Amino acid sequence: DADVTQTPRNRITKTGKRIMLECSQTKGHDRMYWYRQDPGLGLRLIYYSFDVKDINKGEISDGYSVSRQAQAKFSLSLESAIPNQTALYFCATSDRKEGATDTQYFGPGTRLTVL
């Protein structure tokens, strides 16, 4: 079984709909992240959480919200989806016990299309 799972893997939705992307991990890591990947732009950080009570905005948080329901679960919501949120979304984890290196472990991604 994969250590970092994301659901759904693919989603097509319409403008204005509320969407939730879910991430679960069995690695026991305390830190979790949400990124979006767009062609030519690499990965950009949306939100990150260093533990259950810690939520931080990344560089492109507008239009998104997150919830850290447990150490193992971190969900990303689009309150009112718009077409320019069409992208590939990745969840990642890292382990504070690995030190300050912040090596990231990625899920398989969710491809979201907003029509």
Add this chain to the structure above:
Amino acid sequence: AQSVTQLDSQVPVFEEAPVELRCNYSSSVSVYLFWYVQYPNQGLQLLLKYLSGSTLVKGINGFEAEFNKSQTSFHLRKPAVHISDTAEYFCAVSKGYQKVTFGTGTKLQVIP
């Protein structure tokens, strides 16, 4: 703020030929440097990382990278590529206990 530049968006190379993927970073303090690989339809996985010590870092699948502080570079190399190396490669930098900044990626296309 830290940043990463990958100048080459695509690199075509023939099978069994050597390859170098370039990465330059900017930071005023010591950093940790990473290369991640993304195979088609998959998430990213760590290829190698530089934390400290020897400037030549060896990773998985025969890749290696050299940290050059004076040139603020961390180029990735492989002496002979295979078809299975076709993927997108991301350079990344972190200053420790802070979020990682990724480059825009380089697509390596290995030609049979």
